[in-house]
Structures are given as C-alpha cells and as structure tokens.
Amino acid sequence: MDPVTGFPVVGMVGGGQLSRMTQQAAIAHGQSLRVLAVSPSDPAALVTPNVTIGQHTDLDALRAFAASVDVMTFDHEHVPTEHLRTLVSEGFAVHPGPEALIHAQDKLVMRNRLAEMDVPVPAYAEVKTVSDVTQFGEKHGWPVVLKAARGGYDGRGVWMVPSSGSELVAELLEAGTSLLVEERVDMKRELAAVVARSPFGQGAAWPTVQTVQSNGICVEVLAPAPDLSEELADEAQDLALRIASALGVVGVLAVELFETASGLVVNELAMRPHNSGHWSIEGAVTSQFEQHLRAVLDYPLGSTDLVxxxxxxxxxxxxxxxxxxxxxxxxxxxxxxxxxxxxxxxxxxxxxxxxxxxxxxxxxxxxxxxxxxxxxxxxxxxxxxxxxxxxxxxx
Known part of the structure; x- marks a missing residue:
C-alpha cells in the first residue's frame, strides 16, 4: 500500500508502451504504478515516476520488485514461468498467475489445452523431426504454418512452409527451437475478442473487433467488427470469457480469431492489454488499461460499451x-x-x-x-x- 496515497501499488513487469498506457490509466484513479524496466529509456520509464531497472529473467530482481508492490502483472509474456511459480509459492500476488500465463507463453501448451476444452483450433502437431512436418503437410495440405512454440509476436516466429521447406525446419530444430506445425486456415478475416476477468470471477467483454494485418503486423482495428452477425459476435465474446474462466486468467485476455466459412477458429492468446484493444482508450466507457488495473486489484469491472x-x-x-x-x-x-x-x-x-x-x-x-x-x-x-x-x- 502506498503510504502517501493510501491506494494499493501495482507493479508491471516490462517497460513498453503497454505499461506506459497503463500508467496513464492509473493516474486518474490515484493508483501507484511501479514498472520493472530494462532501460531508463523504455517507453514506460519515460513517463512513470517509480521505475526499477532490472531484467525480467532475473529471479532476484523479480522477487525484490514483487516485494515492493501489492500485486504484480505484466507488459509482456516473456517472464520465465519457473520464476513466477517460485514467487507464487513464496506468497506474492501475481496476476495472471503462472498456470494461466503459460498458455500465452507456449503455443503448444495453449493448443493442447484449448483442444481439450473443445475450443475450435487449427489442426496442429508438435514438431520433433523434419518428417513430422512432411507427414502433416501430406495429410492437411501445403503450405503449412510453422510456429516457434515460444517467443514469437508481430509475425516473428511464424513461417509459411511449402512442401520444399525441409531445410528451414532442419535449421530451426538444430538451433533448439521448440516448434509446432498448423494447417493454413482458409479465413475470411481476422477478429479479436478482448475480455477481462477479476479474481472474484467477474468477467466483462468489449465488442468483437476486426483486425487488419500487413506483413504479420496489426495495422488497423475496426470496432465493432463491420458486418459481423450478432450471433458470431456474441460467440466470440462468450468463447473468450469461457477461456478466461477455464484458464484462471486475472486481468485482460485477448483472443485472436479467424473467421472462416464454417465459424470461428482461435489463433493466439495474450494475457495483458493488447494492440487490438487500444481503441478502447477513447472508444469505450472503460479502456482495457483501466480494466486491467481494476481486474488485478479485484475492483468491480467497468462498462465496456462503445461511446x-x-x-x-x-x-x-x-x-x-x-x-x-x-x-x-x-x-x-x-x-x-x-x-x-x-x-x-x-x-x-x-x-x-x-x-x-x-x-x-x-x-x-x-x-x-x-x-x-x-x-x-x-x-x-x-x-x-x-x-x-x-x-x-x-x-
């Protein structure tokens, strides 16, 4: 608890633009946001008065940071899962917790869990050898989508592989990259359902949006998704809320989706404020950044209505x-x-x-x-x- 303001202190691991915009939301409510940044020149470090410089891969730095705040949350998913499990075992409040966050950190873990839940996902398989990709392509058709199980974002760690792509697969396996292969989804467009969930279990969903990508990078978000049936829009929201509840997510969850001729297919998960929700700062009653703070502090969640x-x-x-x-x-x-x-x-x-x-x-x-x-x-x-x-x- 901040002795000056009397409000709880939220710690955000990572000094990127998501922490920067969360700081702006925290100011309005008098909350204290502390940031663990790698550099004083990180986006959040430039505007946040309370910054700790340290590495998110350093357990001692994470422990000291967690001890200085009431609850710890994240600007990115790159904190080692084993470190977070250690902090939770030592009694620190971490939201989302490691058993939830692992599904945003490891695509293979995510795919396996969602498949167990009967959530629609692309056909996929773990890749241990080049022949795993060859057999998958022969079964599901070429080209196939090869993904690094960990670390990829904004098109990084994703490769479209033709039938002649065995050399790339061999190079990645030789480098020790954990891989999975997926079918190429014949999609109409990409959508996103962004929701929030509190420790108490309250959930809230923003309108389903359309995202437009170029070279693997999101360039545009349209809210609400134009010409999307009410049935599919509701289905996307319900699906995201069901995933958040089943995985025990606390905070904001973004579910990236493909709209296909036969329905929705889940592509990726992110357990933090997300690019597909930035529109909510001015476009919704409650922004994703304010909502994330509300959720990790177990405050009642705000309205997600469009303005x-x-x-x-x-x-x-x-x-x-x-x-x-x-x-x-x-x-x-x-x-x-x-x-x-x-x-x-x-x-x-x-x-x-x-x-x-x-x-x-x-x-x-x-x-x-x-x-x-x-x-x-x-x-x-x-x-x-x-x-x-x-x-x-x-x-």
Whole structure:
C-alpha cells in the first residue's frame, strides 16, 4: 500500500508502451504504478515516476520488485514461468498467475489445452523431426504454418512452409527451437475478442473487433467488427470469457480469431492489454488499461460499451526511411487538418516497421472514420498525405 496515497501499488513487469498506457490509466484513479524496466529509456520509464531497472529473467530482481508492490502483472509474456511459480509459492500476488500465463507463453501448451476444452483450433502437431512436418503437410495440405512454440509476436516466429521447406525446419530444430506445425486456415478475416476477468470471477467483454494485418503486423482495428452477425459476435465474446474462466486468467485476455466459412477458429492468446484493444482508450466507457488495473486489484469491472457507433484505431509504423520532417512538426500539421484524431506516441525511436504509436478516430460512418485514421497514421509515419493534401494550402 502506498503510504502517501493510501491506494494499493501495482507493479508491471516490462517497460513498453503497454505499461506506459497503463500508467496513464492509473493516474486518474490515484493508483501507484511501479514498472520493472530494462532501460531508463523504455517507453514506460519515460513517463512513470517509480521505475526499477532490472531484467525480467532475473529471479532476484523479480522477487525484490514483487516485494515492493501489492500485486504484480505484466507488459509482456516473456517472464520465465519457473520464476513466477517460485514467487507464487513464496506468497506474492501475481496476476495472471503462472498456470494461466503459460498458455500465452507456449503455443503448444495453449493448443493442447484449448483442444481439450473443445475450443475450435487449427489442426496442429508438435514438431520433433523434419518428417513430422512432411507427414502433416501430406495429410492437411501445403503450405503449412510453422510456429516457434515460444517467443514469437508481430509475425516473428511464424513461417509459411511449402512442401520444399525441409531445410528451414532442419535449421530451426538444430538451433533448439521448440516448434509446432498448423494447417493454413482458409479465413475470411481476422477478429479479436478482448475480455477481462477479476479474481472474484467477474468477467466483462468489449465488442468483437476486426483486425487488419500487413506483413504479420496489426495495422488497423475496426470496432465493432463491420458486418459481423450478432450471433458470431456474441460467440466470440462468450468463447473468450469461457477461456478466461477455464484458464484462471486475472486481468485482460485477448483472443485472436479467424473467421472462416464454417465459424470461428482461435489463433493466439495474450494475457495483458493488447494492440487490438487500444481503441478502447477513447472508444469505450472503460479502456482495457483501466480494466486491467481494476481486474488485478479485484475492483468491480467497468462498462465496456462503445461511446460511438464506429471506432477505428490505426497503428503508426516507422517508415522505410525516416522523414526529414520531425515528429513534432508532423503532429502540428496533423492537428491542423484533423481536429478529431486522438494520437498516442510511445516514446520509441523510429525504425522501419516498428510500432511507434497509434491514432484513434470515432464517428458514425465507417468509410469516413477509417479513411481519417489511415490518413493520419500514414502522415505521422511518412510525412506524406495519401491523397496529396498540401499541408500549407490544403488541396
């Protein structure tokens, strides 16, 4: 408990943009957020007054950090499971706990558990030898999707393998990479269901959203998912809440989904605030960051209702070549053109393809809102308007 504020202290392992935005949510409620960051220049460390510098792989650093807070949670899933089990055995509050988090850390563990629950997942198999992939491809069709069981994100650790891809499989196995292979899902689009669950078991779900990917990176989120039947939207929410309850998740859970001709298929899980929920900061009554804090502190959860008929979030990615125009000037010109765009910069250096921020736009017409969000994100990335707009004189 913070002796100055009288509120509990939440500790977040990881100093990335998720911790940064959680800090912003904590301020409004007077809560104290402490961050375990690798570097003083990490995004959260730049805006959070109470920062501990240390490695998330160091048990002693984790133990000292856990002892300084009332509950510990995460900005990422890369904390060793055995360290978290040790902390829980020593009486520290860790949310989500290691027995839940392992399902977001290890894709094979996740696939096995969801299959046991009769949750729809792609056909998959563990890979121990090159022939495992060959046999799987011959049974389920080529190409197949090869995944590292641990550590992949934003398209990393995922490979589309044709029938001639045995050399890649052999190289990864030789390097000691734990692998699984999955069928390539014939999908219509990608969706996400983001929910939260408290230790008491209360659950809350935001509207099901559509996510748009480019080169394995999420570039856009549409809330609610356009033209999605009420039946499928409800099914996605119910599925995510069922997974959260069965796995004992405490905090935010994002369930990435494929929409197929025959229904929904679960792709990935994330047990933390997620890119597919950033729109909720301005677009929902309760943001995913506030809700995550409520959940790990076992406060009653907030409303997840939309505050506008249409909300679009677009990620700002580092351009192939950093523009000559500085970020501050780009922001100035963006605000001059659009008065209704919400901007979030993460305090990260620009480099090609890196998520350096996001924008959110609310409205009533999907096409118009989507265009403004896309134009704004492109401008902040490249300093060029997609429609050729003249920043000094309009059209």
């Amino acid at each position: 506008a008929p249409v909300v679009v979030m677009a990620n700002v990615l580092g351009a192939r070549s950093t523009p000559d125009m500085g970020a501050d000037e780009r922001l100035h010109h963006l605000f001059a053109r659009y008065k209704d765009v919400h901007v979030h910069y993460y305090g990260k250096a620009e480099r090609p393809g890196r998520k350096i921020g996001h924008v959110t736009v609310l409205g009533t017409n999907l096409a118009e809102v989507r265009q403004r969000a896309r134009f704004a994100a492109d401008w902040l990335s490249t300093a060029a308007w997609p429609d050729g707009y003249d920043v000094h004189g309009g059209k």
